[in-house]
Amino acid sequence: MCKDAIVFRNKPKGVTLEAGVEYFICACGRSKEGVFCDGSHEGTSCTPKKVSVPKSKPYLICLCKSSENFPFCDGTHSMYRDEDIGKSVK
Numbered sequence: 001m002c003k004d005a006i007v008f009r010n011k012p013k014g015v016t017l018e019a020g021v022e023y024f025i026c027a028c029g030r031s032k033e034g035v036f037c038d039g040s041h042e043g044t045s046c047t048p049k050k051v052s053v054p055k056s057k058p059y060l061i062c063l064c065k066s067s068e069n070f071p072f073c074d075g076t077h078s079m080y081r082d083e084d085i086g087k088s089v090k
């Protein structure tokens with residue numbers, strides 16, 4: 001987890017990732033759509049998480065930016081309420 005990250009949402013998003021493709025997942029919580037890096041981390045200490053998957057299928061991508069298994073959801077989002085969206089990660 002990046003200490004400068006903010007909570008994009010307090011729940012994950014199902015995203016179909018293709019096997020063998022390199023993805024850069026937003027770790028700062030500031031990208032427009034919340035899933036893929038769009039360069040919005042500039043000026044923070046955050047960098048996107050590079051990931052490729054073994055199977056083409058939907059994956060639950062962490063949008064609270066706090067998962068211990070980032071970029072995949074591990075349930076950590078349950079500690080955030082709606083009012084935490086856009087605020088610093090805990």
Ligand code: FES
Pocket residue numbers: 009010011012013061062063064065066067072073074075076077078
């Ligand atoms: S969205 Fe589930 S752990 Fe972050």
